[in-house]
Amino acid sequence: MSKIHYTKPSIGALEVDYATDAAKHGWGAHCYDYLHRFEKLFREHLGVSYAHATSSCTGALHLGMAALGIQTGDEVILGDINWIASAAPITYLGAKPVFVDVLEDTWCLDPEKVEQAITPQTKAILAVHVYGNLCEMDALLDIGKRHNIPVIEDAAEAIGSQWNGKRAGSLGRFGTFSFHGTKTVTTGEGGMLTTEDPELYEQVTTLNNHGRVKGEKRQFWPEMIGFKYRLSNLQAAIGCAQIERIDELIAGKRRIFAFYREHLRELPLAMNPEKIGTINGFWMPTIVVDKKIPFDRDALIADFQADHIDGRVFFWPLSMLPMFEECRQNKVSYGLYSRAINLPSYHDLTEEQMSRVVAHIRRRVEVGT
Numbered sequence: 001m002s003k004i005h006y007t008k009p010s011i012g013a014l015e016v017d018y019a020t021d022a023a024k025h026g027w028g029a030h031c032y033d034y035l036h037r038f039e040k041l042f043r044e045h046l047g048v049s050y051a052h053a054t055s056s057c058t059g060a061l062h063l064g065m066a067a068l069g070i071q072t073g074d075e076v077i078l079g080d081i082n083w084i085a086s087a088a089p090i091t092y093l094g095a096k097p098v099f100v101d102v103l104e105d106t107w108c109l110d111p112e113k114v115e116q117a118i119t120p121q122t123k124a125i126l127a128v129h130v131y132g133n134l135c136e137m138d139a140l141l142d143i144g145k146r147h148n149i150p151v152i153e154d155a156a157e158a159i160g161s162q163w164n165g166k167r168a169g170s171l172g173r174f175g176t177f178s179f180h181g182t183k184t185v186t187t188g189e190g191g192m193l194t195t196e197d198p199e200l201y202e203q204v205t206t207l208n209n210h211g212r213v214k215g216e217k218r219q220f221w222p223e224m225i226g227f228k229y230r231l232s233n234l235q236a237a238i239g240c241a242q243i244e245r246i247d248e249l250i251a252g253k254r255r256i257f258a259f260y261r262e263h264l265r266e267l268p269l270a271m272n273p274e275k276i277g278t279i280n281g282f283w284m285p286t287i288v289v290d291k292k293i294p295f296d297r298d299a300l301i302a303d304f305q306a307d308h309i310d311g312r313v314f315f316w317p318l319s320m321l322p323m324f325e326e327c328r329q330n331k332v333s334y335g336l337y338s339r340a341i342n343l344p345s346y347h348d349l350t351e352e353q354m355s356r357v358v359a360h361i362r363r364r365v366e367v368g369t
């Protein structure tokens with residue numbers, strides 16, 4: 001039986017051509033050509049005014065929050081169901097991640113819980129679009145406006161997702177993306193910060209150039225302590241090819257989700273939602289088995305393993321991790337992970353391979369047992 005990975009990138013002739021060209025010619029006067037082209041293509045795709053490429057999404061979040069002035073003693077609110085990369089940059093700045101409960105259907109921030117968690121120390125609301133599912137952006141932006149707190153979007157998992165016609169990552173004060181090898185669009189490692197705010201963009205650019213301000217005449221004269229989270233021209237070359245193919249890459253993810261959805265339709269489980277007015281990029285097709293059904297997640301993962309299929313566990317609540325304070329009151333978050341699993345979803349999966357995955361799920365999730 002062939003191995004079924006849970007993700008792997010879609011790299012074709014275009015990526016190889018551009019990377020080869022960058023390796024041959026992308027030096028000296030041309031050392032930023034692909035980088036600038038990548039940023040331009042990404043701006044156009046997302047429909048935003050400014051995009052700044054970074055070496056990771058973690059770095060983009062760190063830079064963006066530093067540019068907002070977040071510092072020691074501040075608080076940033078985010079959902080308890082998340083990957084650590086969304087929370088870690090908050091701690092790099094000495095601020096505290098405040099984990100609130102998520103909604104049962106989207107696994108993203110519950111706006112009511114966000115509003116209850118606001119204190120005078122709250123400096124940002126971090127809306128992470130988990131597995132491609134969209135946060136309730138209208139409610140969150142309204143809360144942000146009423147309390148004068150910026151809403152920022154971690155759209156690392158939401159390439160292809162749209163909220164009332166606007167792409168995820170283009171709605172908040174800034175958005176961040178990841179081009180890690182597991183994401184819908186990849187450069188190996190990489191990230192992006194997007195915004196409509198020219199001042200924020202300038203500040204991010206300065207910070208990411210070790211604090212050297214644009215237009216400074218003196219060489220090697222930083223104005224402040226900055227960072228160095230820049231994407232290389234070589235990686236950007238692969239990124240350019242990926243963005244030229246982005247519709248195909250998103251369509252691939254949606255095709256895979258549609259197959260699973262269709263073939264798991266009558267089972268007692270929920271999958272990534274696509275609410276009215278939204279489009280889901282379906283980065284990671286996920287099942288959450290109904291509470292009333294006895295379900296052994298680890299047994300399903302063992303079945304997968306025995307059949308050479310990568311099973312990926314749903315995110316643990318971040319507040320369960322040893323470095324944070326436990327938040328058992330986040331009942332939805334604590335009730336999700338043992339019932340949930342991510343399904344393999346790379347672009348080239350065949351129907352035969354997906355059918356193999358489906359068969360294992362069917363065996364474990366018996367209707368009404």
Ligand SMILES: *Cc1c(COP(=O)(O)O)cnc(C)c1O
Nearest residue numbers: 056057058085086156157178180
């Ligand atoms: C992958 C991911 C990140 C981290 O991205 P890197 O590029 O690996 O730093 C951050 N946030 C979310 C939501 C992610 O899925």
